[in-house]
Amino acid sequence: CSKTKVILALRELPLQLDSQDHLHKYQDEFIFPKVNDKKVIYFTGNSLGLQPKRTKKYIDEVMDDWANLAVEGHFYAEKPWWDYQERFANPLSKLVGALPTEITVMNTLTVNLHLLMVSFYRPTSKRYKIICEEKAFPSDQYMFQSQVHFHGYKPEDVIVEIKRREGEHNIRLEDVLTKIEEVGEELALVLIGGVNYYTGQVFDMKTITEAGHKQGAYVGWDLAHAAGNIKLELHDWNVDFAAWCSYKYMNSGPGNASGCFVHEKHHTNKELPRFAGWWGHNKERRFKMEPVFDPVHGAGGWQISNLPILSLAPYLASVEMFDEIGMDQLILKRDKITSYLEFILNEISKEVQGSFEIITPTNPSERACQLSVLLHGEGRSLFDYLMKNGVITDWREPNVIRLAPVPLYTSYEDMFHFGQILKTGIVEK
Numbered sequence: 001c002s003k004t005k006v007i008l009a010l011r012e013l014p015l016q017l018d019s020q021d022h023l024h025k026y027q028d029e030f031i032f033p034k035v036n037d038k039k040v041i042y043f044t045g046n047s048l049g050l051q052p053k054r055t056k057k058y059i060d061e062v063m064d065d066w067a068n069l070a071v072e073g074h075f076y077a078e079k080p081w082w083d084y085q086e087r088f089a090n091p092l093s094k095l096v097g098a099l100p101t102e103i104t105v106m107n108t109l110t111v112n113l114h115l116l117m118v119s120f121y122r123p124t125s126k127r128y129k130i131i132c133e134e135k136a137f138p139s140d141q142y143m144f145q146s147q148v149h150f151h152g153y154k155p156e157d158v159i160v161e162i163k164r165r166e167g168e169h170n171i172r173l174e175d176v177l178t179k180i181e182e183v184g185e186e187l188a189l190v191l192i193g194g195v196n197y198y199t200g201q202v203f204d205m206k207t208i209t210e211a212g213h214k215q216g217a218y219v220g221w222d223l224a225h226a227a228g229n230i231k232l233e234l235h236d237w238n239v240d241f242a243a244w245c246s247y248k249y250m251n252s253g254p255g256n257a258s259g260c261f262v263h264e265k266h267h268t269n270k271e272l273p274r275f276a277g278w279w280g281h282n283k284e285r286r287f288k289m290e291p292v293f294d295p296v297h298g299a300g301g302w303q304i305s306n307l308p309i310l311s312l313a314p315y316l317a318s319v320e321m322f323d324e325i326g327m328d329q330l331i332l333k334r335d336k337i338t339s340y341l342e343f344i345l346n347e348i349s350k351e352v353q354g355s356f357e358i359i360t361p362t363n364p365s366e367r368a369c370q371l372s373v374l375l376h377g378e379g380r381s382l383f384d385y386l387m388k389n390g391v392i393t394d395w396r397e398p399n400v401i402r403l404a405p406v407p408l409y410t411s412y413e414d415m416f417h418f419g420q421i422l423k424t425g426i427v428e429k
């Protein structure tokens, strides 16, 4: 009888948590794929966020303006296209803790990191090393290697990876700081993923940025898994530059535009080289077709081409939704639902001893909206089972599934159902 009471209490808990959740209603703002005619439990918002229903309206508006106004849309559209990107400055600056002038949107993430490295990675014979994390997202690794080759160096002489200790899954802050000090005056740039894509580990960006500066290096961040997920204070942390994509937690659609941050302290530095294009040229005089580049003051001066409005439209829809809710509310729910998911996983783990382990840090200040689960044994078949049963996760080699309980559109009840499906999957396997 007491066991029945416990089971009932466990069943009641998610319903109660959902009824207290101020963000619960936002689930209805998103379109969920279906499996077996049922809405999926979606854990892959850290790869591609779901489509918000309001997005279509923003795209339709651009399509209508294009149909009705054609070229005149640049200046007379409902939201004129020629300075459309400026609509992002206020809401995005709040989201990443920046001044509006420190923000711009353009291109895609790896492209922007390359462009920012043009400005912030300028190796000399004495100062040429780059510190990054071991097993950074592959695109970052290819970027580092190609940048190093471009400057005529060899990756093995330049790229210093911070390693995990033997038998550990996460990188220790003390090891990052020691490495920065060790590389010392040879250090040109620190560029790390603010939230590691594989483990979900959140780095202490403030402390690492300070340490890099102490050695005279620039410090930038790849915020692919951080934007829209964690609290950022890029301006106050004195970060030199950062970039993020918008298709993960920001739900702007596949491969969509990237956001960029360049700290105010660099805005007047005429010495910083950059690759230029007319969209970075003085706004008032852009259409005078002048021969000499005069950069816009602020991050906008890093713009190159006129912007793809049809892809910015969904990003704007998303940014406005985030502005409506605010990161603080999202973070409150994020921590609660991630801990609830962790509780469920730990309970199941006790029952099915040794089948899996969570490799994301347990310390809430070192994680956000992601739990990475290392599956022991026949992991792939369990992943397939989950997918067939309407639980969308992703598989990362060699044996990890990542679960991102995105606070905007996952519910406590989803977590509960997931637990039941997982348990059955492990037992049946």
Ligand SMILES: Cc1ncc(COP(=O)(O)O)c(C=O)c1O
Binding pocket: 108, 109, 110, 111, 137, 139, 140, 193, 197, 222, 224, 225, 245, 255
């Ligand atoms: C940490 C990280 N960096 C870079 C990328 C590459 O982004 P993109 O393909 O938009 O350049 C991704 C995701 O794809 C990522 O997760």
Ligand SMILES: Nc1c(O)cccc1C(=O)C[C@H](N)C(=O)O
Binding pocket: 046, 047, 048, 197, 224, 254, 255
């Ligand atoms: N952008 C992606 C895609 O077009 C296909 C598959 C995956 C992606 C991703 O974004 C992966 C993601 N950066 C990750 O953390 O794994």
